[in-house]
Amino acid sequence: MAQPSLYSHPTRRSAIAGAAGLCTLGWGIAAAQGKGDAPDQLERILKSRVLRVAVPQEFPPFGFTKNGVLDGFDIAVARMLAGDLRVSLKTLPVASGERLAALREDRVDLVIASLGKTAEREREIDFSTAYAPTYMGVFSDSGTGPTDLAALKGRRVGVVRGSLEETELKAQAAHATAVAFDSSAPLLDAYVRRTIDAFAAGNVVAESIPDTALRERVRRVAVLRQSPCYIGVRKGEPRLLARVDAFLAQARSSQALMVNAMHWFKHSLSPDMFKDGKG
Incomplete structure:
Protein backbone atom coordinates (compact mmCIF):
# COMPACT_ATOMS: atom_id res chain seq x y z
CA MET A 1 0.00 0.00 0.00
CA ALA A 2 1.36 3.43 -0.84
CA GLN A 3 2.37 5.62 2.08
CA PRO A 4 -0.37 8.18 2.83
CA SER A 5 0.37 11.80 2.11
CA LEU A 6 -1.07 14.94 3.55
CA TYR A 7 -1.18 16.33 0.05
CA SER A 8 -3.90 13.86 -0.85
CA HIS A 9 -6.19 15.75 1.50
CA PRO A 10 -7.52 19.30 1.06
CA THR A 11 -6.32 20.49 4.48
CA ARG A 12 -4.47 19.18 7.49
CA ARG A 13 -7.53 19.47 9.70
CA SER A 14 -9.71 17.55 7.27
CA ALA A 15 -6.99 14.90 6.99
CA ILE A 16 -6.86 14.37 10.73
CA ALA A 17 -10.63 14.62 11.12
CA GLY A 18 -11.13 12.10 8.32
CA ALA A 19 -8.59 9.74 9.80
CA ALA A 20 -10.26 10.03 13.18
CA GLY A 21 -13.57 9.12 11.59
CA LEU A 22 -12.05 5.91 10.28
CA CYS A 23 -11.12 4.82 13.78
CA THR A 24 -14.44 5.61 15.47
CA LEU A 25 -15.60 2.58 17.37
CA GLY A 26 -18.96 4.02 18.33
CA TRP A 27 -19.08 2.82 21.90
CA GLY A 28 -22.18 4.25 23.58
CA ILE A 29 -22.86 4.95 27.21
CA ALA A 30 -24.77 1.70 27.50
CA ALA A 31 -21.55 -0.21 26.78
CA ALA A 32 -19.78 1.69 29.54
CA GLN A 33 -22.00 0.79 32.50
CA GLY A 34 -19.92 -0.53 35.37
CA LYS A 35 -20.86 -3.56 37.42
CA GLY A 36 -20.42 -1.81 40.78
CA ASP A 37 -22.35 1.04 42.32
CA ALA A 38 -19.62 3.65 41.77
CA PRO A 39 -19.05 4.66 38.14
CA ASP A 40 -15.57 4.13 36.78
CA GLN A 41 -13.64 6.79 34.87
CA LEU A 42 -14.83 5.68 31.43
CA GLU A 43 -18.45 5.86 32.54
CA ARG A 44 -17.92 9.30 34.06
CA ILE A 45 -16.37 10.56 30.83
CA LEU A 46 -19.22 9.26 28.69
CA LYS A 47 -21.90 10.56 31.05
CA SER A 48 -20.33 14.01 31.37
CA ARG A 49 -19.54 14.01 27.63
CA VAL A 50 -16.21 15.68 28.43
CA LEU A 51 -12.71 14.21 28.14
CA ARG A 52 -10.12 16.04 30.23
CA VAL A 53 -6.58 15.61 28.94
CA ALA A 54 -3.21 16.91 30.16
CA VAL A 55 -1.22 18.05 27.12
CA PRO A 56 2.23 19.61 26.64
CA GLN A 57 2.47 23.23 27.68
CA GLU A 58 5.23 24.40 25.36
CA PHE A 59 6.90 21.37 23.80
CA PRO A 60 6.75 21.56 20.00
CA PRO A 61 5.96 19.61 17.94
CA PHE A 62 3.96 17.68 20.56
CA GLY A 63 2.11 20.68 21.94
CA PHE A 64 2.39 24.47 21.91
CA THR A 65 0.34 27.65 21.68
CA LYS A 66 0.54 29.86 18.60
CA ASN A 67 -1.59 32.98 18.22
CA GLY A 68 -3.65 31.84 21.19
CA VAL A 69 -4.44 28.43 19.68
CA LEU A 70 -3.23 25.16 21.23
CA ASP A 71 -1.97 22.68 18.65
CA GLY A 72 0.58 19.95 17.98
CA VAL A 77 -4.23 12.71 19.14
CA ALA A 78 -6.37 14.01 22.02
CA ARG A 79 -8.85 15.48 19.53
CA MET A 80 -9.05 12.17 17.68
CA LEU A 81 -9.68 10.25 20.90
CA ALA A 82 -12.38 12.69 22.03
CA GLY A 83 -14.01 12.39 18.61
CA ASP A 84 -13.85 8.63 18.84
CA LEU A 85 -15.57 8.74 22.24
CA ARG A 86 -18.06 11.29 20.89
CA VAL A 87 -17.37 13.71 23.71
CA SER A 88 -15.94 17.23 23.87
CA LEU A 89 -12.28 17.79 24.68
CA LYS A 90 -11.00 19.89 27.58
CA THR A 91 -7.22 20.31 27.56
CA LEU A 92 -4.94 21.23 30.45
CA PRO A 93 -1.48 22.37 29.31
CA VAL A 94 1.11 21.18 31.84
CA ALA A 95 4.87 21.25 32.23
CA SER A 96 6.69 17.91 32.09
CA ARG A 104 -3.28 11.53 40.30
CA GLU A 105 -5.17 14.56 41.59
CA ASP A 106 -8.08 13.94 39.18
CA ARG A 107 -7.59 17.21 37.35
CA VAL A 108 -7.55 15.20 34.11
CA ASP A 109 -8.73 11.81 32.89
CA LEU A 110 -5.68 11.07 30.74
CA VAL A 111 -2.19 12.33 30.00
CA ILE A 112 -1.30 12.74 26.31
CA ALA A 113 1.91 14.72 26.65
CA SER A 114 4.94 12.95 25.12
CA LEU A 115 4.93 10.72 28.19
CA GLY A 116 7.64 8.06 28.40
CA LYS A 117 7.40 4.90 30.50
CA THR A 118 9.68 4.08 33.41
CA ALA A 119 9.49 1.50 36.21
CA GLU A 120 9.03 4.32 38.72
CA ARG A 121 6.16 5.85 36.77
CA GLU A 122 4.53 2.44 36.30
CA ARG A 123 4.19 2.21 40.07
CA GLU A 124 2.10 5.40 39.99
CA ILE A 125 0.00 5.15 36.81
CA ASP A 126 -0.87 2.78 33.97
CA PHE A 127 0.25 3.19 30.36
CA SER A 128 -1.46 2.54 27.05
CA THR A 129 0.29 0.93 24.11
CA ALA A 130 2.77 3.27 22.41
CA TYR A 131 1.39 5.85 20.02
CA ALA A 132 4.66 7.49 18.91
CA PRO A 133 7.83 5.35 18.75
CA THR A 134 10.62 7.83 19.45
CA TYR A 135 14.01 7.95 21.13
CA MET A 136 15.78 10.50 23.30
CA GLY A 137 19.27 11.62 22.49
CA VAL A 138 21.87 14.33 22.76
CA PHE A 139 22.16 16.64 19.76
CA SER A 140 24.66 19.26 18.61
CA ASP A 141 26.06 20.91 15.50
CA SER A 142 28.04 18.74 13.14
CA ARG A 161 13.25 20.26 33.67
CA GLY A 162 11.55 17.13 35.04
CA SER A 163 11.90 15.21 31.78
CA LEU A 164 13.28 11.71 31.21
CA GLU A 165 16.05 13.32 29.15
CA GLU A 166 17.22 15.13 32.28
CA THR A 167 17.23 11.88 34.27
CA GLU A 168 19.06 9.92 31.56
CA LEU A 169 21.62 12.65 30.90
CA LYS A 170 22.54 12.86 34.57
CA ALA A 171 22.78 9.06 34.80
CA GLN A 172 24.83 8.52 31.63
CA ALA A 173 26.83 11.73 31.42
CA ALA A 174 27.29 12.98 34.98
CA HIS A 175 30.45 14.72 33.77
CA ALA A 176 28.33 17.09 31.64
CA THR A 177 26.76 20.24 33.04
CA ALA A 178 22.98 19.90 32.77
CA VAL A 179 21.16 23.21 32.25
CA ALA A 180 17.41 22.90 32.91
CA PHE A 181 14.69 24.83 31.05
CA ASP A 182 10.94 24.87 31.61
CA SER A 183 10.18 23.79 28.04
CA SER A 184 11.83 23.01 24.72
CA ALA A 185 11.26 26.50 23.27
CA PRO A 186 13.69 28.34 25.60
CA LEU A 187 16.04 25.35 25.41
CA LEU A 188 16.30 25.63 21.63
CA ASP A 189 16.55 29.41 21.87
CA ALA A 190 19.51 29.02 24.21
CA TYR A 191 21.10 26.61 21.76
CA VAL A 192 20.66 29.07 18.90
CA ARG A 193 22.27 31.79 21.04
CA ARG A 194 25.15 29.39 21.92
CA THR A 195 24.64 29.65 25.66
CA ILE A 196 24.59 25.84 25.72
CA ASP A 197 26.80 23.46 23.73
CA ALA A 198 24.29 20.69 23.10
CA PHE A 199 20.80 19.63 24.14
CA ALA A 200 19.09 16.42 25.21
CA ALA A 201 15.63 15.89 23.74
CA GLY A 202 13.40 13.53 21.83
CA ASN A 203 14.44 12.98 18.24
CA VAL A 204 11.27 14.58 16.88
CA VAL A 205 12.06 17.78 18.78
CA ALA A 206 15.48 17.96 17.13
CA GLU A 207 14.02 17.08 13.73
CA SER A 208 11.35 19.76 14.01
CA ILE A 209 13.52 22.80 14.74
CA PRO A 210 11.82 25.65 12.81
CA ASP A 211 15.13 27.13 11.60
CA THR A 212 15.88 24.98 8.55
CA ALA A 213 19.57 25.89 8.37
CA LEU A 214 20.08 25.05 12.03
CA ARG A 215 18.07 21.83 11.75
CA GLU A 216 20.26 20.64 8.90
CA ARG A 217 23.43 21.26 10.92
CA VAL A 218 22.23 19.45 14.01
CA ARG A 219 23.22 15.79 14.31
CA ARG A 220 22.84 13.13 16.94
CA VAL A 221 25.70 12.87 19.41
CA ALA A 222 24.31 9.84 21.26
CA VAL A 223 21.12 7.88 21.90
CA LEU A 224 20.23 8.00 25.58
CA ARG A 225 17.42 5.44 25.30
CA GLN A 226 14.53 4.35 23.15
CA SER A 227 11.53 6.28 24.42
CA PRO A 228 8.12 5.63 22.84
CA CYS A 229 5.28 7.90 23.93
CA TYR A 230 2.32 6.45 25.83
CA ILE A 231 -1.02 7.72 27.10
CA GLY A 232 -1.15 7.84 30.90
CA VAL A 233 -4.18 6.40 32.75
CA ARG A 234 -4.87 6.37 36.49
CA LYS A 235 -4.41 3.08 38.33
CA GLY A 236 -7.57 1.04 38.82
CA GLU A 237 -9.24 2.06 35.53
CA PRO A 238 -8.92 -1.10 33.38
CA ARG A 239 -11.91 -0.34 31.13
CA LEU A 240 -10.66 3.14 30.28
CA LEU A 241 -7.20 1.73 29.57
CA ALA A 242 -8.69 -0.97 27.31
CA ARG A 243 -10.80 1.65 25.54
CA VAL A 244 -7.76 3.85 24.89
CA ASP A 245 -5.80 0.86 23.57
CA ALA A 246 -8.69 -0.07 21.26
CA PHE A 247 -8.72 3.49 19.89
CA LEU A 248 -4.96 3.40 19.29
CA ALA A 249 -5.18 0.05 17.51
CA GLN A 250 -7.78 1.48 15.14
CA ALA A 251 -5.81 4.72 14.71
CA ARG A 252 -2.76 2.72 13.67
CA SER A 253 -4.64 0.45 11.26
CA SER A 254 -6.45 3.41 9.68
CA GLN A 255 -3.09 5.25 9.47
CA ALA A 256 -4.54 8.21 11.40
CA LEU A 257 -1.40 8.35 13.56
CA MET A 258 0.79 8.22 10.47
CA VAL A 259 -1.06 11.12 8.83
CA ASN A 260 -0.73 13.15 12.02
CA ALA A 261 2.99 12.41 12.34
CA MET A 262 3.69 13.28 8.71
CA HIS A 263 2.50 16.80 9.39
CA TRP A 264 4.07 17.51 12.77
CA PHE A 265 7.38 15.69 12.52
CA LYS A 266 8.28 17.17 9.12
CA HIS A 267 10.36 14.17 8.08
CA SER A 268 9.67 11.05 6.03
CA LEU A 269 8.67 8.23 8.36
CA SER A 270 8.76 4.48 7.88
CA PRO A 271 5.35 2.96 7.08
CA ASP A 272 6.14 0.41 9.83
CA MET A 273 6.64 3.07 12.48
CA PHE A 274 3.11 2.95 13.89
CA LYS A 275 2.13 -0.65 13.15
CA ASP A 276 1.91 -2.41 16.52
CA GLY A 277 2.54 0.26 19.12
CA LYS A 278 4.74 -2.00 21.23
CA GLY A 279 7.54 -0.33 23.08
Whole structure:
Protein backbone atom coordinates (compact mmCIF):
# COMPACT_ATOMS: atom_id res chain seq x y z
CA MET A 1 0.00 0.00 0.00
CA ALA A 2 1.36 3.43 -0.84
CA GLN A 3 2.37 5.62 2.08
CA PRO A 4 -0.37 8.18 2.83
CA SER A 5 0.37 11.80 2.11
CA LEU A 6 -1.07 14.94 3.55
CA TYR A 7 -1.18 16.33 0.05
CA SER A 8 -3.90 13.86 -0.85
CA HIS A 9 -6.19 15.75 1.50
CA PRO A 10 -7.52 19.30 1.06
CA THR A 11 -6.32 20.49 4.48
CA ARG A 12 -4.47 19.18 7.49
CA ARG A 13 -7.53 19.47 9.70
CA SER A 14 -9.71 17.55 7.27
CA ALA A 15 -6.99 14.90 6.99
CA ILE A 16 -6.86 14.37 10.73
CA ALA A 17 -10.63 14.62 11.12
CA GLY A 18 -11.13 12.10 8.32
CA ALA A 19 -8.59 9.74 9.80
CA ALA A 20 -10.26 10.03 13.18
CA GLY A 21 -13.57 9.12 11.59
CA LEU A 22 -12.05 5.91 10.28
CA CYS A 23 -11.12 4.82 13.78
CA THR A 24 -14.44 5.61 15.47
CA LEU A 25 -15.60 2.58 17.37
CA GLY A 26 -18.96 4.02 18.33
CA TRP A 27 -19.08 2.82 21.90
CA GLY A 28 -22.18 4.25 23.58
CA ILE A 29 -22.86 4.95 27.21
CA ALA A 30 -24.77 1.70 27.50
CA ALA A 31 -21.55 -0.21 26.78
CA ALA A 32 -19.78 1.69 29.54
CA GLN A 33 -22.00 0.79 32.50
CA GLY A 34 -19.92 -0.53 35.37
CA LYS A 35 -20.86 -3.56 37.42
CA GLY A 36 -20.42 -1.81 40.78
CA ASP A 37 -22.35 1.04 42.32
CA ALA A 38 -19.62 3.65 41.77
CA PRO A 39 -19.05 4.66 38.14
CA ASP A 40 -15.57 4.13 36.78
CA GLN A 41 -13.64 6.79 34.87
CA LEU A 42 -14.83 5.68 31.43
CA GLU A 43 -18.45 5.86 32.54
CA ARG A 44 -17.92 9.30 34.06
CA ILE A 45 -16.37 10.56 30.83
CA LEU A 46 -19.22 9.26 28.69
CA LYS A 47 -21.90 10.56 31.05
CA SER A 48 -20.33 14.01 31.37
CA ARG A 49 -19.54 14.01 27.63
CA VAL A 50 -16.21 15.68 28.43
CA LEU A 51 -12.71 14.21 28.14
CA ARG A 52 -10.12 16.04 30.23
CA VAL A 53 -6.58 15.61 28.94
CA ALA A 54 -3.21 16.91 30.16
CA VAL A 55 -1.22 18.05 27.12
CA PRO A 56 2.23 19.61 26.64
CA GLN A 57 2.47 23.23 27.68
CA GLU A 58 5.23 24.40 25.36
CA PHE A 59 6.90 21.37 23.80
CA PRO A 60 6.75 21.56 20.00
CA PRO A 61 5.96 19.61 17.94
CA PHE A 62 3.96 17.68 20.56
CA GLY A 63 2.11 20.68 21.94
CA PHE A 64 2.39 24.47 21.91
CA THR A 65 0.34 27.65 21.68
CA LYS A 66 0.54 29.86 18.60
CA ASN A 67 -1.59 32.98 18.22
CA GLY A 68 -3.65 31.84 21.19
CA VAL A 69 -4.44 28.43 19.68
CA LEU A 70 -3.23 25.16 21.23
CA ASP A 71 -1.97 22.68 18.65
CA GLY A 72 0.58 19.95 17.98
CA PHE A 73 0.93 16.19 17.57
CA ASP A 74 -0.37 15.30 21.05
CA ILE A 75 -3.24 17.77 20.84
CA ALA A 76 -4.31 16.19 17.54
CA VAL A 77 -4.23 12.71 19.14
CA ALA A 78 -6.37 14.01 22.02
CA ARG A 79 -8.85 15.48 19.53
CA MET A 80 -9.05 12.17 17.68
CA LEU A 81 -9.68 10.25 20.90
CA ALA A 82 -12.38 12.69 22.03
CA GLY A 83 -14.01 12.39 18.61
CA ASP A 84 -13.85 8.63 18.84
CA LEU A 85 -15.57 8.74 22.24
CA ARG A 86 -18.06 11.29 20.89
CA VAL A 87 -17.37 13.71 23.71
CA SER A 88 -15.94 17.23 23.87
CA LEU A 89 -12.28 17.79 24.68
CA LYS A 90 -11.00 19.89 27.58
CA THR A 91 -7.22 20.31 27.56
CA LEU A 92 -4.94 21.23 30.45
CA PRO A 93 -1.48 22.37 29.31
CA VAL A 94 1.11 21.18 31.84
CA ALA A 95 4.87 21.25 32.23
CA SER A 96 6.69 17.91 32.09
CA GLY A 97 7.05 17.66 35.86
CA GLU A 98 3.31 18.26 36.44
CA ARG A 99 1.91 15.51 34.20
CA LEU A 100 1.56 12.69 36.72
CA ALA A 101 0.31 14.99 39.49
CA ALA A 102 -2.49 16.27 37.26
CA LEU A 103 -3.61 12.69 36.69
CA ARG A 104 -3.28 11.53 40.30
CA GLU A 105 -5.17 14.56 41.59
CA ASP A 106 -8.08 13.94 39.18
CA ARG A 107 -7.59 17.21 37.35
CA VAL A 108 -7.55 15.20 34.11
CA ASP A 109 -8.73 11.81 32.89
CA LEU A 110 -5.68 11.07 30.74
CA VAL A 111 -2.19 12.33 30.00
CA ILE A 112 -1.30 12.74 26.31
CA ALA A 113 1.91 14.72 26.65
CA SER A 114 4.94 12.95 25.12
CA LEU A 115 4.93 10.72 28.19
CA GLY A 116 7.64 8.06 28.40
CA LYS A 117 7.40 4.90 30.50
CA THR A 118 9.68 4.08 33.41
CA ALA A 119 9.49 1.50 36.21
CA GLU A 120 9.03 4.32 38.72
CA ARG A 121 6.16 5.85 36.77
CA GLU A 122 4.53 2.44 36.30
CA ARG A 123 4.19 2.21 40.07
CA GLU A 124 2.10 5.40 39.99
CA ILE A 125 0.00 5.15 36.81
CA ASP A 126 -0.87 2.78 33.97
CA PHE A 127 0.25 3.19 30.36
CA SER A 128 -1.46 2.54 27.05
CA THR A 129 0.29 0.93 24.11
CA ALA A 130 2.77 3.27 22.41
CA TYR A 131 1.39 5.85 20.02
CA ALA A 132 4.66 7.49 18.91
CA PRO A 133 7.83 5.35 18.75
CA THR A 134 10.62 7.83 19.45
CA TYR A 135 14.01 7.95 21.13
CA MET A 136 15.78 10.50 23.30
CA GLY A 137 19.27 11.62 22.49
CA VAL A 138 21.87 14.33 22.76
CA PHE A 139 22.16 16.64 19.76
CA SER A 140 24.66 19.26 18.61
CA ASP A 141 26.06 20.91 15.50
CA SER A 142 28.04 18.74 13.14
CA GLY A 143 31.73 19.63 13.06
CA THR A 144 31.65 22.02 16.03
CA GLY A 145 30.01 20.22 18.95
CA PRO A 146 30.78 17.14 21.05
CA THR A 147 31.01 13.86 19.19
CA ASP A 148 29.98 11.38 21.90
CA LEU A 149 28.98 11.19 25.56
CA ALA A 150 32.60 11.23 26.71
CA ALA A 151 33.12 14.52 24.85
CA LEU A 152 30.37 16.14 26.95
CA LYS A 153 32.75 16.58 29.88
CA GLY A 154 32.60 20.20 30.94
CA ARG A 155 30.00 21.00 28.26
CA ARG A 156 26.69 22.72 29.01
CA VAL A 157 23.81 20.49 27.87
CA GLY A 158 20.24 21.81 27.84
CA VAL A 159 17.38 19.64 29.11
CA VAL A 160 13.71 20.18 29.91
CA ARG A 161 13.25 20.26 33.67
CA GLY A 162 11.55 17.13 35.04
CA SER A 163 11.90 15.21 31.78
CA LEU A 164 13.28 11.71 31.21
CA GLU A 165 16.05 13.32 29.15
CA GLU A 166 17.22 15.13 32.28
CA THR A 167 17.23 11.88 34.27
CA GLU A 168 19.06 9.92 31.56
CA LEU A 169 21.62 12.65 30.90
CA LYS A 170 22.54 12.86 34.57
CA ALA A 171 22.78 9.06 34.80
CA GLN A 172 24.83 8.52 31.63
CA ALA A 173 26.83 11.73 31.42
CA ALA A 174 27.29 12.98 34.98
CA HIS A 175 30.45 14.72 33.77
CA ALA A 176 28.33 17.09 31.64
CA THR A 177 26.76 20.24 33.04
CA ALA A 178 22.98 19.90 32.77
CA VAL A 179 21.16 23.21 32.25
CA ALA A 180 17.41 22.90 32.91
CA PHE A 181 14.69 24.83 31.05
CA ASP A 182 10.94 24.87 31.61
CA SER A 183 10.18 23.79 28.04
CA SER A 184 11.83 23.01 24.72
CA ALA A 185 11.26 26.50 23.27
CA PRO A 186 13.69 28.34 25.60
CA LEU A 187 16.04 25.35 25.41
CA LEU A 188 16.30 25.63 21.63
CA ASP A 189 16.55 29.41 21.87
CA ALA A 190 19.51 29.02 24.21
CA TYR A 191 21.10 26.61 21.76
CA VAL A 192 20.66 29.07 18.90
CA ARG A 193 22.27 31.79 21.04
CA ARG A 194 25.15 29.39 21.92
CA THR A 195 24.64 29.65 25.66
CA ILE A 196 24.59 25.84 25.72
CA ASP A 197 26.80 23.46 23.73
CA ALA A 198 24.29 20.69 23.10
CA PHE A 199 20.80 19.63 24.14
CA ALA A 200 19.09 16.42 25.21
CA ALA A 201 15.63 15.89 23.74
CA GLY A 202 13.40 13.53 21.83
CA ASN A 203 14.44 12.98 18.24
CA VAL A 204 11.27 14.58 16.88
CA VAL A 205 12.06 17.78 18.78
CA ALA A 206 15.48 17.96 17.13
CA GLU A 207 14.02 17.08 13.73
CA SER A 208 11.35 19.76 14.01
CA ILE A 209 13.52 22.80 14.74
CA PRO A 210 11.82 25.65 12.81
CA ASP A 211 15.13 27.13 11.60
CA THR A 212 15.88 24.98 8.55
CA ALA A 213 19.57 25.89 8.37
CA LEU A 214 20.08 25.05 12.03
CA ARG A 215 18.07 21.83 11.75
CA GLU A 216 20.26 20.64 8.90
CA ARG A 217 23.43 21.26 10.92
CA VAL A 218 22.23 19.45 14.01
CA ARG A 219 23.22 15.79 14.31
CA ARG A 220 22.84 13.13 16.94
CA VAL A 221 25.70 12.87 19.41
CA ALA A 222 24.31 9.84 21.26
CA VAL A 223 21.12 7.88 21.90
CA LEU A 224 20.23 8.00 25.58
CA ARG A 225 17.42 5.44 25.30
CA GLN A 226 14.53 4.35 23.15
CA SER A 227 11.53 6.28 24.42
CA PRO A 228 8.12 5.63 22.84
CA CYS A 229 5.28 7.90 23.93
CA TYR A 230 2.32 6.45 25.83
CA ILE A 231 -1.02 7.72 27.10
CA GLY A 232 -1.15 7.84 30.90
CA VAL A 233 -4.18 6.40 32.75
CA ARG A 234 -4.87 6.37 36.49
CA LYS A 235 -4.41 3.08 38.33
CA GLY A 236 -7.57 1.04 38.82
CA GLU A 237 -9.24 2.06 35.53
CA PRO A 238 -8.92 -1.10 33.38
CA ARG A 239 -11.91 -0.34 31.13
CA LEU A 240 -10.66 3.14 30.28
CA LEU A 241 -7.20 1.73 29.57
CA ALA A 242 -8.69 -0.97 27.31
CA ARG A 243 -10.80 1.65 25.54
CA VAL A 244 -7.76 3.85 24.89
CA ASP A 245 -5.80 0.86 23.57
CA ALA A 246 -8.69 -0.07 21.26
CA PHE A 247 -8.72 3.49 19.89
CA LEU A 248 -4.96 3.40 19.29
CA ALA A 249 -5.18 0.05 17.51
CA GLN A 250 -7.78 1.48 15.14
CA ALA A 251 -5.81 4.72 14.71
CA ARG A 252 -2.76 2.72 13.67
CA SER A 253 -4.64 0.45 11.26
CA SER A 254 -6.45 3.41 9.68
CA GLN A 255 -3.09 5.25 9.47
CA ALA A 256 -4.54 8.21 11.40
CA LEU A 257 -1.40 8.35 13.56
CA MET A 258 0.79 8.22 10.47
CA VAL A 259 -1.06 11.12 8.83
CA ASN A 260 -0.73 13.15 12.02
CA ALA A 261 2.99 12.41 12.34
CA MET A 262 3.69 13.28 8.71
CA HIS A 263 2.50 16.80 9.39
CA TRP A 264 4.07 17.51 12.77
CA PHE A 265 7.38 15.69 12.52
CA LYS A 266 8.28 17.17 9.12
CA HIS A 267 10.36 14.17 8.08
CA SER A 268 9.67 11.05 6.03
CA LEU A 269 8.67 8.23 8.36
CA SER A 270 8.76 4.48 7.88
CA PRO A 271 5.35 2.96 7.08
CA ASP A 272 6.14 0.41 9.83
CA MET A 273 6.64 3.07 12.48
CA PHE A 274 3.11 2.95 13.89
CA LYS A 275 2.13 -0.65 13.15
CA ASP A 276 1.91 -2.41 16.52
CA GLY A 277 2.54 0.26 19.12
CA LYS A 278 4.74 -2.00 21.23
CA GLY A 279 7.54 -0.33 23.08
